[in-house]
Amino acid sequence: MNIKEASEKTGVSSAAIRYYEKESLIPAIDRTPVGNRDIDDRIIRRIRFVTQMLSAGMSVENLRRYIELFDAQEDNTKEQKALLKEQLAVMEEKRDDLQAAIDHLNYKLNHFYDHMETTEEELRSLEREHAEKVAKQDAATDDEPDYHN
Amino acid sequence: MNIKEASEKTGVSSAAIRYYEKESLIPAIDRTPVGNRDIDDRIIRRIRFVTQMLSAGMSVENLRRYIELFDAQEDNTKEQKALLKEQLAVMEEKRDDLQAAIDHLNYKLNHFYDHMETTEEELRSLEREHAEKVAKQDAATDDEPDYHN
DNA sequence: CCTTGCCTTGAAGTCCACATGAAGGTTTAA
DNA sequence: TTAAACCTTCATGTGGACTTCAAGGCAAGG
Known part of the structure; x- marks a missing residue:
């Protein structure tokens, strides 16, 4: 082609x-x-x-x-794994930031304040909702013990 | 300050x-x-x-x-919601791409092939793992019925 | 034969989110 | 009083990921 x-x-x-x-x-x-x-x-x-x-x-x-x-032909397994893990960490952090922003927007959409400023109450509420989500996700992934090795 | x-x-x-x-x-x-x-x-x-x-x-x-x-002072609620939803969709797609890439890297890390090309078997395996994850997430979020409105 | 439509390379231009530099003002501390 | 360590505005530079331009080659159709 x-x-x-x-x-x-x-x-x-x-x-x-x-x-x-x-x-x-x-x-x-x-x-x-x-x-x-x-x-x-x-x-x-x-x-x-x-x-x-x-x-x-x-x-x-x-x-x-x-x-x-x-x-590369050489056996860089160690280096490769290290690089992989490094990159994985970067991407997971980025994904979590993204998820936080998504949660933030969803919160806006659901509660819909007059203006966009994040109040203290809103922050606390976001943290609560986030904590709940994390707890659920952890529970859901507990049966995949070696997935993150 | x-x-x-x-x-x-x-x-x-x-x-x-x-x-x-x-x-x-x-x-x-x-x-x-x-x-x-x-x-x-x-x-x-x-x-x-x-x-x-x-x-x-x-x-x-x-x-x-x-x-x-x-x-703005005017009541732009409709426009605001539309804009929010639009942005939310973009971000969710980005998050999913990111998650797919993370799954890909995790797969490499766990199965560790000699080189990085995605073979047909690997793609099928990734799809299976992804399907399982989605099923779990869906089950986990079923009790938050109106979160995505 | 000539236009259309694909392709090639190499160089230069573009867009975005800043970073950096120039030229100067104010306050504190020796 | 002079140097350090902040600050200001305005203008220009930078790095990344491409895009666009210039100049030309090859193959098919009318």
């Missing part, structure tokens, strides 16, 4: 795909005899993975470091 | 606080007789709200639109 079809399939612009290849976020793409990119499903999956990570807040530089480790 | 103290309290740089005021993301700040900003807790809360929304992926422009509506 040519780059335009790949672009349509992934929702990523042709220029962005070339940029990802240049930045080594995806592997070097095979070429047709005249030099055009010939993109297969393996590349499509990598493009999707890249957009997922980028939209999740990972920088191009960090994503490249991460990918380099995985593509 | 002066801008440096406010900066230390919020973790937001002085330059960024001035930028937020200029962009009307926070209200006009009171000045001391010599013209220095005198920041109170109401401003601190607004700064925290702004950083939360920005880090959640809302643009300065959208955040300003949102805040303008809330600061």
Whole structure:
């Protein structure tokens, strides 16, 4: 498939795909005899993975470091795991911040004060609702003991 | 409190606080007789709200639109709710993308393949794990019937 | 043969959320 | 009184993730 079809399939612009290849976020793409990119499903999956990570807040530089480790021949298992765990922590924090903002907006939507300022009462209420949610989630994940190793 | 103290309290740089005021993301700040900003807790809360929304992926422009509506005297309740819901949808999608990426990384960490490509088996496994999680979450939130109105 | 429509590379431009620098004012402390 | 350590405004610079531009190649249709 040519780059335009790949672009349509992934929702990523042709220029962005070339940029990802240049930045080594995806592997070097095979070429047709005249030099055009010939993109297969393996590349499509990598493009999707890249957009997922980028939209999740990972920088191009960090994503490249991460990918380099995985593509390396040497057995970097320890380093890889460390990097993975580091990135995981960053992303989980980001997700939690996001969830807090979502809770905040949901609170606004449900209680709907006259103006948007966060009052002390509101903060306390948010904390209570958050604590309840966390308690529930913890209970729900207690039977997945080694998921976060 | 002066801008440096406010900066230390919020973790937001002085330059960024001035930028937020200029962009009307926070209200006009009171000045001391010599013209220095005198920041109170109401401003601190607004700064925290702004950083939360920005880090959640809302643009300065959208955040300003949102805040303008809330600061307006007129009763914009409908528009406000619509805007809130719109933003909420964006953030929830972002959170879900983030969660998918986290699941992906957790999978790597637990099963640890030689390289990072997502194979068909891996995708199926991820989907199974995700389906289980969703089922659990749904069960856990079923007793909060009107939270998402 | 020439237009249409795809592609290539490399360089330069854009947008956003600030960061940094210049030039100056005020207060405290030696 | 002069230096340090804050502050102000206004203007310009920066980094990241692309986008757009310029200049050209290849293949098919009329």
